[in-house]
């Protein structure tokens with residue numbers, strides 16, 4: 343018997359709207375992601391990359407199809423179960439960092455743990471400090487996002503995505519807002535984390551140069567995998 347992959351998706355469809363206004367955005371996607379994989383999701387604008395990532399992140403339900411992660415059937419899970427699952431097992435990095443402006447870098451990194459466990463603890467603080475160290479920002483712990491560069495903010499967002507040690511991190515155009523040098527730094531960081539911890543990354547990008555950092559390329563064209 344082969345072990346079930348980290349993520350298994352079969353016949354995934356997403357339709358927005360109804361009747362004449364219906365737009366079929368994903369038309370039957372089959373995809374497996376294994377633990378420790380580092381993959382890019384490529385495709386032209388409008389091909390459905392963000393929609394697929396949002397569904398894999400349980401932030402959106404598919405119209406049809408099967409979605410399993412860690413052997414759990416998320417297609418039939420309740421909203422509350424999906425939220426609990428997401429907080430525990432999935433990290434996110436977005437194009438715009440979505441850091442909270444009033445919190446320091448350290449407090450932002452701690453957020454996912456504080457959210458799922460109710461309150462901050464000393465062990466959360468030390469894990470967040472270790473993560474900031476790992477992304478090269480231990481000297482910026484007490485800075486607020488406005489006092490950080492774009493690349494530094496994105497590195498804080500990467501640290502935050504890892505706070506709960508998720509087996510899967512979904513990154514939607516994580517370098518889309520960065521210059522080439524900062525983009526390469528962020529990609530090298532993701533690559534390093536992937537090798538060190540076995541975290542699976544699925545990274546959407548338009549940029550072929552960024553895709554070179556990944557060993558697997560998944561391509562969407564008009565809502566279907568190529």
Ligand SMILES: Nc1ncnc2c1ncn2[C@@H]1O[C@H](COP(=O)(O)OP(=O)(O)OP(=O)(O)O)[C@@H](O)[C@H]1O
Pocket residue numbers: 358359365367385386387388389390391392393394
């Ligand atoms: N909530 C929504 N309601 C209706 N249509 C939507 C919705 N969200 C996305 N779409 C449509 O789905 C299609 C795919 O969008 P999506 O954002 O997934 O593409 P993408 O490949 O990530 O594009 P980009 O690279 O430009 O970010 C687009 O045509 C978009 O207009």
